[in-house]
Amino acid sequence: MDSLTQIVLGAAVGEAVLGRKAGNRAMLWGGICGTLPDLDVLANAVSDPMSALAYHRAFTHSLPFAILAAPLVGLALHRFYGGREGPVKGWLVWPVLLTAFYLLLTGGSYLMPIEVYGIPKITLAITLAFAAFFVVIGGLRWLRGFPDKVKNTGWKGWTLLAFGAIVTHPLLDCFTAYGTQFFQPVADSRLAWNTISVADPIYTLPFLILLVWARTQVQGTSWRAKLNKAGLVLSSVYLALTVVNHFNVDSVMEATLTQxxxxxxxxxxxxxxxxxxxxxxxxxxxxxxxxxxxxxxxxxxxxxxxxxxxxxxxxxxxxxxxxxxxxxxxxxxxxxxxxxxxxxxxxxxxxxxxxxxxxxxxxxxxxxxxxxxxxxxxxxxxxxxxxxxxxxxxxxxxxxxxxxxxxxxxxxxxx
Structure with missing residues (x-):
């Protein structure tokens, strides 16, 4: 779906997974991780149009990518806020994580069912764009002055946040007519359930309002959690209704063709x-x-x-x-x-x-x-x-x- 919807969904998932432990950072990074799969649009800038068409909603929108990328993103977030967990110590963790992320993207992209030109350039652009989020947010933290005590959580907690925010993005896209390659590279079929438009304000606006309302509440309070949960439940109920509508309309189509x-x-x-x-x-x-x-x-x-x-x-x-x-x-x-x-x-x-x-x-x-x-x-x-x-x-x-x-x-x- 549209980028705003995916950011809202990712932020809400981040808050639900880690809001009580990480505060506003959970909502922030949930939104960023929620839009990470759509960085594949950078293929338009570094490759030919047909390769970009084939690459959009491909490996970055797959379940294998969410599973494999989440620990890398989770470790990066844990270290970003001063954590010490993980196999690599000190500043070396950053080039190691960037290299691992780049190799993951590149390897998965080469397994696509359609030949895409310029994969190394595409995956490098995505890697650098995602790294830019850390640079920008790190710069803002530096300008504000680093607080003495920073809310942080373990590598596992950040990994769960990253996985939840990343995987819900392609899952939602599966409900659109455009579809996504959710099981790529294990399977090359595109899932398109055709139940909701790529932009639907009835899905997005109530969700956005409840998320913003939750953001104004004190971190870790039950009222904040309830508002965020209400947004997730309300949007999910509406999505379920679109599935009901699809089966209803599909039966009308079949009957009309017969008539x-x-x-x-x-x-x-x-x-x-x-x-x-x-x-x-x-x-x-x-x-x-x-x-x-x-x-x-x-x-x-x-x-x-x-x-x-x-x-x-x-x-x-x-x-x-x-x-x-x-x-x-x-x-x-x-x-x-x-x-x-x-x-x-x-x-x-x-x-x-x-x-x-x-x-x-x-x-x-x-x-x-x-x-x-x-x-x-x-x-x-x-x-x-x-x-x-x-x-x-x-x-x-x-x-x-x-x-x-x-x-x-x-x-x-x-x-």
């Missing part, structure tokens, strides 16, 4: 941005290379997706290049839910991710109707791909888009 006489090879449903009421559905025809897109609001009077928009797959246009690395990344990322149309330039093709539906349901032929799309240059071999859209393009009327979203969210009558 329309569509034999689907597979289908996917997911909530639209910023809400859990209006859902999008995409189905792949089992007989011909065609996709069907539609929407359903929980406020619709009739339990059915309507209307259906047909989107040609044109997969045969991309078939000659199916084994090229960049195309394999697209097919893997979209889970074969993609459509192909003529590109902007001669010899080019535009490939659109169809899992997220259409920004303009009345115009599936418009290039700007798709949230994720890529331009494939077929004049070179292997083909080269560049990201065309990663979110609404500049050609999209955002005001009009959200107006249409709001009107459709309110539901349609059965008349």
């Amino acid at each position: 329309e006489g569509i034999v689907a090879e597979k289908h996917v449903v997911s909530p639209s941005i910023l809400n859990n009421i209006l859902w999008s559905g995409t189905a792949k025809d089992a007989k011909i290379d065609l996709f069907y897109f539609s929407q359903y609001s929980l406020f619709d009077e009739e339990r059915r997706f309507q209307p259906f928009t047909e989107i040609p797959g044109n997969h045969d246009w991309l078939a000659p290049y199916a084994d090229d690395r960049d195309v394999r990344i697209i097919r893997w990322f979209t889970k074969e839910y993609y459509g192909v149309m003529p590109g902007r330039n001669e010899g080019g093709l535009q490939v659109n991710d169809l899992r997220y539906g259409l920004l303009d349901t009345d115009n599936p032929e418009a290039r700007s109707s798709y949230i994720f799309s890529w331009e494939v240059d077929t004049t070179v071999h292997p083909v080269q791909v560049r990201q065309e859209n990663a979110g609404p393009s500049e050609d999209v009327d955002m005001g009009g888009m959200f107006s249409r979203l709001w009107e459709r969210l309110k539901g349609v009558s059965s008349k």
Whole structure:
């Protein structure tokens, strides 16, 4: 999900695990550890766009990474606040920990199912970015003057905090349509349960308010712990409700396909941005290379997706290049839910991710109707791909888009 949500979740987990022993530092480092997996976006700065696409939500978002990185981060935090536990003594602990963290990231990244270029540079950027948090916070501590007595806890306590904050990040991401490689490198499948939008204010805002309220309370008090727990419980209950909604909407999609006489090879449903009421559905025809897109609001009077928009797959246009690395990344990322149309330039093709539906349901032929799309240059071999859209393009009327979203969210009558 969005970075703010992940910071809030990590901070709340940190407070729950270590708040009574470490005070505000538990909330601070919980938030930092909660955003650590998303440092993989630095791949955009040091590698090519397709490698960055494949690397996002990969090893840093996996359970093995959380398990192996947590002791390293835990030891770093323990030593940062004056602890003496651990196998390496003195200042040597810092280069040793940085090297171990870098080697862990690099080794796990090379086991990815898709070839990523520039892995050493990517993992070095992530390592240095995470180290920068220690440098900045250490500098702030120095400016304020080091207190005589610093609340600290053992290596084990900080390790539990780091593990809890890191692992809950990809777990939450599994509930989105984007998904994450939670078991990489043990398994290369991406988990995407499609129950919640990548940004949902109903999940985030109450959670944030309760966390800030808890932060204003005296450290270690029962009232502070109760407020923090309330945020965790409330957000978890809402997340559970999104799962219920998903199963409900999925059954509506299956019933609608049957009513329309569509034999689907597979289908996917997911909530639209910023809400859990209006859902999008995409189905792949089992007989011909065609996709069907539609929407359903929980406020619709009739339990059915309507209307259906047909989107040609044109997969045969991309078939000659199916084994090229960049195309394999697209097919893997979209889970074969993609459509192909003529590109902007001669010899080019535009490939659109169809899992997220259409920004303009009345115009599936418009290039700007798709949230994720890529331009494939077929004049070179292997083909080269560049990201065309990663979110609404500049050609999209955002005001009009959200107006249409709001009107459709309110539901349609059965008349």
